[in-house]
Amino acid sequence: PQTIYLSDYTPPTYLVDQVHLTFRLHPEKTRVISRIEFRPNPASQSREFFLHGEDLRLISARIDGQEVSPDMVQGGLRCDVPDAPFVWEAEVEIAPAQNTALEGLYMSSGMYCTQCEAEGFRKITYYPDLPDVMATFTVRIEGETPVMLSNGNPGATRASFAEWHDPWPKPAYLFALVAGDLVSHPGAFTTQSGRQVELNIWVRPGDEGKCAFAMEALKKSMTWDEQVYGREYDLDVFNIVAVDDFNMGAMENKGLNIFNSSCVLASPETSTDANFERIEAIIAHEYFHNWTGNRITCRDWFQLCLKEGLTVYRDAQFTADMRSAPVKRISDVIALRARQFREDNGPLAHPLRPESFVEINNFYTATVYEKGAEVIGMLKRLVGDAAYAKALDLYFDRHDGQACTIEDWLAVFEEVTGRDLGQFKRWYSQAGTPRLRVSDDYHDGTYTLHFEQDTPPTPGQPDKAPQVLPIAVGLLGPNGDEVRATTVLEMTEAKQSFTFDGLAARPIPSILRDFSAPVILERDTDNAERAFLLAHDTDPFNKWEAGRALAREGLIAMILDGAAPDAAYLDAVQAMARDDSLDPAFRALALGLPSQDDLAQTLHDRGHTPDPQAIWEALETLRQARAQHCQDLAVRLYAQYQVDAPYRPDAEQSGARALANAALALITRTDGGAQAQRQYDAATNMTQQLAALSCLLQAGKGDAATAQFYDQWRDDRLVIDKWFMMQIINADPEEAATVAKRLTQHPDFGMKNPNRFRATLGALAANPAGFHHASGAGYRLLADWLIWLDPVNPQTTARMCSAFETWKRYDDQRQTMIAQELDRILATPDLSRDTTEMVSRIRG
């Protein structure tokens, strides 16, 4: 397969002003008739005319009305064209019902839908399928289906056709079409300047009752973007459609967002609190793309984090405003470490702005999204809130309607602040997670922090230069009072020291407050200091972090030295959990333990070979010890945080339920599951029902509830996904592969639906001790299914290969077994470009 390089970027040779598309829908032979107005791009030297096209049957092509016979070449066609504006017309045939890759125009539960980002439009018609070719689209859909939608504002509509016009120039990746038997949950919004916007959430009949929450989230997002970023919506309608078969979460097509049904449909009975929060965040994310992504898009796909990092940052701000900011920050850092640090420390590490790719879909990664958002957060911290706001205003003003680069983005900050962001830009070019080592000393009232940073080598990048690190620091006195409020130290050198004067006694430092930079902090400290910070730190993130470090160090000692559970941790965590002045959601998070994967990475970083079984056993032992230690407290918390009011998925109620369910997990370890069974039987919402099921499964008492759950929910696909996942994620490591294999034989399992595939094979990878079981059964099962899925759906296959990305951490036997599976995948005839790239990079 061909590698594409950022350094090879050239401007498009021809630009497009207007596109007219007519679709004659048919499952096996849809006709797409295009009329495209091209003109030579003055910014391009070349006059070569190439249109992308894949899996298309060309029926006819014309230039300015004259029939032409283009050269059909790999990935598209070439044609001789005038060196002046001209009109291209073509008719092609495609087969949406055969499209199982879910890219381009495909069918899902009888409805037509599209997914074009990144390069799916070329499976719809011949076109310069590049993000910096922006045009206005007029679309006519001819078909039998009751609802036919595309981007922009509606035009004429009859029973047999619908017309749409999108006045905003856009790249083809934002094109969308949906047609089917759909019903709408309607809404309305008036923008700050008085534009009346009709809102719709389109779903399959029967799902109308599950749209109200997403609709409210949409309105809140629209208001928030006006208030916080001054960004207003710009069309007369905003449509969202829920689709069952979708490769990812959702897609920000202009005026017609398409969502995985799991990211939009919600009801208290079928969705957990976590589902509600995720739906709210994704609705916001896709809506926010209207400005950061659509009005201002990317020049080329290497600039992907320009829209994704910024939009993730914006949706995180939104969630922090709607709910609890500290809880959101802590949850985001847990996810960042689990996904992005993992990626950044393995064979798939890549810079925020990659230099090359084979398949761009493989670069919609935790790095581009989550690290991309962290970098925006650092920039804001460095320049301050006021300058950030000014820079964003300038960005929107200057670049509206353009396809931009990271350079354009940084330039507005340089202009507004007068700062040189040359060194900061390394965040976009250097892969890997910086290690930040810190030591301190204290003499005569002066306290000094000494920092050293270095970033380990990553594929293709052996040497790294120092990066700009905003390090938020506060100091506490020995009695627990804060003696220095948070200040942001700006580290730019490999080694740098910062002093604080006039201190009465040696302070206890709280470093990297609010996780002010995405680095791994290394500090020689002791459990007494960690317990002190857990008790006294005023920064909620570092308070949580201190508890987390305490748990982690105790677990590491248990794993490496066979130590007993750490009494300091047990006391400190009990004191924290008992403190009713703390937010219940915070306490629930602080009762969490480092994940198996987190511990494996920490052990590996410290030069040990992680043993997945030993990690799992240490966690089990600590959970058991903690349950015994906190037995009375657990019973008290469980009773105290029951919610009596009618269900609301807001921060307050979800926090109470999270703490009650954390208490239930403790209780289950001492009562054998009796309380969990009572909660399961009495549950009135999915949060309670699923938490109880998970406790029962972990206690080995889940058979009856599992059977009951299936009977209750067999007709709800999204809930049955949970049923598949729960059984595998909570399986004993000895059984996990067997359980997963048995579930792949269940009549409800099918690999064509990505949600179901992820709920089964993805769940196996999310049970590390089971997946990495010494028998190798987990590796074999996953590889088998990846090989089977690849010809059906390359994108989802490639994405799930990352289950193997940590393989170099493990012992020789495991490495040998994984290498065999990777080689077996690579040896599969006709393996997709997507999977070939991923497996080759992982194999190294």
Ligand code: B3K
């Ligand atoms: N922009 C889309 C992701 C497209 C993924 C293509 N493989 C969703 C989002 O980030 O909002």
Ligand code: ZN
């Ligand atoms: Zn996005």
